Amino acid sequence: MVSLLAMAATALTGCASGKASDDTAGQATATAGSGTTSGAKSTGKNSVYVIGGKPDDPFWSAIKRGGEDAAKLVKAGGGKVTFLGPQNYDNLGPDAAKLTLTAISQNPSAILVPDWVPENQDAAIKQAIAKGIQVFIYNSGGADAAERVGAMKYIGSDDYEAGKAGGIKFAEVGAKNILCVNTVPGSANQEARCKGVKDGATAKGSSSKQLPLPSSNFGNPSAVTQAIKGALLKDTSIDAVVTIGVGDADSAAAAIKQAGADSKVELGTFDLSQSQLDRIKAGSQLFAIDQQPYLQGFYAVSIANQYLSYGVLPPQNPLLTGPLLVTKDNVGAAIAGTRAGVR
Known part of the structure; x- marks a missing residue:
């Protein structure tokens, strides 16, 4: 657990x-x-x-x-x-x-x-x-x-506290410039998540900014991937990306790879899916925040x-x-629940 x-x-x-x-x-x-x-x-x-x-x-x-x-x-x-x-x-x-x-x-x-x-x-x-x-x-x-x-x-x-935990976790592993990707801008819970990430990171000496995308991009992997890739190529100081949901996290993983930033950009997301857990287990994703x-x-x-x-x-x-924070240390306990459709 x-x-x-x-x-x-x-x-x-x-x-x-x-x-x-x-x-x-x-x-x-x-x-x-x-x-x-x-x-x-x-x-x-x-x-x-x-x-x-x-x-x-x-x-x-x-x-x-x-x-x-x-x-x-x-x-x-x-x-x-x-x-x-x-x-x-x-x-x-x-x-x-x-x-x-x-x-x-x-x-x-x-x-x-x-x-x-x-x-x-x-x-x-x-x-x-x-x-x-x-x-x-x-x-x-x-x-x-x-x-x-x-x-x-x-x-x-508590979406704000969940985001804050993510921001702190990024900062603890050395991330200094975190990008919070928001594909549902204006939604109270998504705005609270990105604000929490920013405040958590700031408290530990790092920084965070938001990348708001049109809500029509939600569920459009190609559009989200291209938007994140563009942001990474434009600002090479970005060393962490967090997304508001699992579909966007898959897009972010693809964007990081396409931008050639695998070795320097950490990835985190809110919510869980099998692909998130697989990446955490393999060490290519830092965390997922489970509500x-x-x-x-x-x-x-x-x-x-x-x-x-x-x-x-x-x-x-x-x-x-x-929130519950799933990392490489405890990912094994979360995999069975995801496969059963309850996480």
Whole structure:
């Protein structure tokens, strides 16, 4: 088991076409049983809506896997869990708000939603709460977001502290000029990650800057590779690159190689995949920061269901699922979980 970062002891996007109907573009539904959507108050059968990311995003597939496992308990009570997902990440805040309105229109017992872009999403989240729907913020936003909108709790990682840990780790191995590649600029959790990297590096005498790329580049390996390669060739003082997700990390690895910088540029990323773990094991990647997305999905669904059914609620807020730093020293313990689809 990888060790919990001491500093964390004390998180993408989303929406479909915005149509408030059951045929929302990009929507994926996992039914955990029969029952109405009128809420626990009138039927005792819980209807939980989970707003998440693209179905082909490996990070979100791990969250959904956790949510689906927890949904088995909802099914046992005669309820259901519905997952709403986007087609792309091009219009982050407004689309996420539309997905929330879609969920509200189904009169669920609870809505689980990341607060990616507060200025676009908070009004819709508050509308759900005003209708008596229980709302849990997960993955992005933190306890501050939950308090600001009046949600029950935040479940997820602390993105700023995760980034800070990465910045410190880079500095500890001698990196002086770190590039944080952000393919979802404006997203609260991604901005917090890059800010954390910068602050962690600065605290140890190093520096960091951000490379913001158009969100349309997310999921476009060729575009991301070329952008990172160009940055490395333009500024040869860059000696470390960190990416906000696993797909971008694969692109960064290719960019470092194409730029002929393998021997001098360290690589790190947020989140896990088999390719990240393979590179860490081989010594060609320094670290991956795991926020344990499976736990985010599992805890969010199960805690909402327990609260709706029995009125029980863990007192911790935030309820942290990470960060956990995976390095060559502990990578072996993380590989089996990734192969099982839960990390």
